[in-house]
Amino acid sequence: MIVGVMSDPGFRIRPASRDDFATIERIAAANDEPTTAPRWPGYLYLDHLLAEAALLVAERGGAVVGYAGAAVVGGRHPAAHVTDLFVDPAVHGQGVGKHLLRGLQLEVDAPAWTTSSSADPRALTLYVRAGMQPLWPVLYLDLPLGLPAPDIRGDAWPGGRPSSRQLDPGSASAIELAWSGRDFAVQYRHWASRPGGLAFAVEVDGRPVAVGAVRDGRIGPGRVLDHLAIAPDTDPVAALVAALWSTAVRISPPEPAPEARLTFALPGPHPAVAFVLRNGCRITDHDTFCASDPDLVDPARTVPDPSFG
Ligand SMILES: CC(C)(COP(=O)(O)OP(=O)(O)OC[C@H]1O[C@@H](n2cnc3c(N)ncnc32)[C@H](O)[C@@H]1OP(=O)(O)O)[C@@H](O)C(=O)NCCC(=O)NCCS
Structure with missing residues (x-):
């Protein structure tokens, strides 16, 4: 200390x-x-x-x-x-x-240490000198809530259609811990405590394929997907799309105002980046994810919270 x-x-x-x-x-x-x-x-x-x-x-x-x-x-x-x-x-x-x-x-x-660095050269310099390597861009994305769900490959969910349900924060973090070895229990409790916040799972045939936390926008109408983890054996594009258009993520407001948006961050190497950009998402900004261990976070399986990882 x-x-x-x-x-x-x-x-x-x-x-x-x-x-x-x-x-x-x-x-x-x-x-x-x-x-x-x-x-x-x-x-x-x-x-x-x-x-x-x-x-x-x-x-x-x-x-x-x-x-x-x-x-x-x-x-x-x-x-x-x-x-x-x-x-x-x-x-x-x-x-x-x-x-x-x-x-x-x-x-x-x-x-190990991680962060989402701004583009300020002083910030990147300090993080790199402190042992954190710049690994990939964190793209800040914005999706009109009124857009219909895009078509996903017909064979993406051979076992059935995905559905979503609210989970208590402890259950969501336990599932993510089993998948990635990373324990966000404290963070899930905080995410779920934010206005309009809840932890949730997307499931296919009762099996979770993604867990995350979502809440209301801080400034205007809309929702913010604070964090999402995708199961190791799941198609990451199909899982992300299922989460973005899930009832749990969109639960409030039921009839979104025309200007209401869903915002979230996606690692540049995530396989869904091109898909979501072709389907109505816009990039509003970007940072750089830095880590002292390049294998700690799988960019294909996460929607990171820039503040908490
Ligand atoms: C980023 C920030 C926190 C850094 O704090 P700071 O007090 O300004 O930075 P410091 O003076 O401690 O250190 C900056 C270092 O970068 C070096 N540096 C500055 N520009 C550089 C450049 N283009 N390339 C390489 N090194 C550079 C400086 O020489 C200094 O190193 P030194 O002390 O060994 O000379 C501060 O500038 C800030 O608040 N920026 C705006 C907000 C922000 O982007 N925060 C980061 C969020 S992730």
């Missing part, structure tokens, strides 16, 4: 408290990544990080000038995911980010 003064004179890296939230939010918003939203109660996201993850701030001259977070994914292949790394734009490029990331790596004892 680190608490206190880092080697560089002038910076103090320390654990955050709730008293820092207003300043953290100001720094996040100044970097166009606010942590609060009109449809979210209070500091939902920061409260989760404070309770279940590592959340550090950097102080200079007694003022908080940056913050960083890391959340552990447990299981057979444990790893820490850098959730946040943001510095006050007034002091970008002065070493604050480097000290925050070093502080996280001292605070969190994990054998």
Whole structure:
């Protein structure tokens, strides 16, 4: 555990408290990544990080000038995911980010590290130097909820049609753990606690082929697929399409407003990228997934949450 003064004179890296939230939010918003939203109660996201993850701030001259977070994914292949790394734009490029990331790596004892890096060359530089290799783009996609389901190859589901149902977060994370060796139990609880949030499974003949978490949009109408894991022996294109058009994902609102969208992230190498782009999805932005172990995450079997993996 680190608490206190880092080697560089002038910076103090320390654990955050709730008293820092207003300043953290100001720094996040100044970097166009606010942590609060009109449809979210209070500091939902920061409260989760404070309770279940590592959340550090950097102080200079007694003022908080940056913050960083890391959340552990447990299981057979444990790893820490850098959730946040943001510095006050007034002091970008002065070493604050480097000290925050070093502080996280001292605070969190994990054998592997992952993150979704922004395109900021300073961010990528810090992650690569810290041992995380840039592996693939994380594409942010947006799909009008009113679009009908596209046709999928007739032989995609020989055993029957897929259906979906709500699961308790613990059951969803247990299924994913059995498939991938990665334990997102803490994250599933948080995803399901978000407004309109629930964990769900897509099943064929009673057998789960995908599990995930979905919720309402933070700002406008629509749904956000926070995370999805696809079974190892399942066609990843068919499973993704089944999830995107499932009742569980689209449960509210029943009659979507014309402008309502379903948003989600997809790894660039996921085999469904071309299919969804041909069928109404639009790319709104992209980051770069970085990991210290290139085999930790199978990009064909996941819809990653940029904040939690
Ligand atoms: C990314 C960010 C957190 C980095 O923090 P920072 O305090 O600005 O960065 P630092 O000064 O600690 O370190 C940046 C390093 O990158 C180096 N660098 C800058 N531009 C570079 C480039 N184009 N290529 C290689 N290295 C570069 C700097 O020289 C510095 O290294 P040094 O200290 O050894 O000289 C901060 O700039 C930020 O908040 N950016 C906007 C938000 C964002 O994108 N956050 C990342 C979310 S994933």
